[in-house]
Amino acid sequence: MSEPKEFWIKNMVCNRCLKVIMQELQELGVTVLSLELGRLLVEAPKKTNNEIVNAVTTVLHANDFEIVQSEEEMLVERIKLILIEQLQEPPLYIKVKISELLASSLHRDYKTLSKLFSANEQTTIEKYFIKLKIEKVKELIQLKQHSFSEIGYLLDYSSINHLSRQFKEVVGMSMTDYKNTENWKRNFYDEII
Numbered sequence: 515m516s517e518p519k520e521f522w523i524k525n526m527v528c529n530r531c532l533k534v535i536m537q538e539l540q541e542l543g544v545t546v547l548s549l550e551l552g553r554l555l556v557e558a559p560k561k562t563n564n565e566i567v568n569a570v571t572t573v574l575h576a577n578d579f580e581i582v583q584s585e586e587e588m589l590v591e592r593i594k595l596i597l598i599e600q601l602q603e604p605p606l607y608i609k610v611k612i613s614e615l616l617a618s619s620l621h622r623d624y625k626t627l628s629k630l631f632s633a634n635e636q637t638t639i640e641k642y643f644i645k646l647k648i649e650k651v652k653e654l655i656q657l658k659q660h661s662f663s664e665i666g667y668l669l670d671y672s673s674i675n676h677l678s679r680q681f682k683e684v685v686g687m688s689m690t691d692y693k694n695t696e697n698w699k700r701n702f703y704d705e706i707i
Contacts, residue, residue: 518547518557519566522582523574524591526552527598531577538573551598552591590634592620593627597643601650604668612643645706648684651677652700655693662689 526535528551536546539556544566548555558566574581582588596619597612613624616639620627631639647669654665663674671677681689692698 517563518555519563519570521554521556521570521574522588522591523552523554524580524582524587526579527595531579534577535573535579538576539569542569542573544569552595586630586634589620589622589627590631593631593639594642596620597639597646601646601669604650604654605670612639642706644680645684648681649700649706651681651689652685652692652698655689656698656700 523535526532532549532551535554536549539546543561544556544558546554546556554570556566556570558569561569571581582591593616596616600615610618613628616622616627617624628639631637631642635642650669651665654660654668660668662677666674666677669677671680678689681692685692687695
């Protein structure tokens with residue numbers, strides 16, 4: 515009889531991912547005890563540990579996910595998930611700096627987290643968070659429910675000019691041009707780096 519087995523999963527950043535993984539594992543006789551973004555806990559009393567690992571690996575690879583192999587990769591994935599969670603429901607009210615939020619959530623020194631993230635992802639945490647915010651801006655523009663000023667407020671920008679500059683720097687066009695083209699290209703959160 516096997517013990518429950520925990521896996522950390524790379525690039526699992528949406529709730530649709532959870533449903534697919536759960537369904538496919540259950541079809542292979544693996545019971546999902548807990549599944550949240552980036553983390554999976556399973557058991558299969560009639561399977562060996564190797565059979566469980568093979569089943570999980572097969573399902574994850576078929577859905578373009580990877581099992582995190584080291585604690586460092588796990589920390590990087592947790593950083594991404596914490597930042598993505600901040601943008602789920604605007605307005606964005608981060609009462610502390612991102613550095614303090616990550617350090618307290620992960621119980622690590624921010625400098626260590628920052629070096630680790632940069633070494634693994636070839637970008638800084640700050641630049642990654644800006645790209646995430648800009649993807650959220652694109653989504654809000656497409657919904658056509660908010661003015662640019664309201665979008666800036668919802669995502670905690672100090673001014674519309676600050677948002678406009680960042681948007682143009684990341685996307686390569688102004689927010690107005692993006693809105694008017696309606697040839698909207700957005701990236702999935704797991705594709706952002």
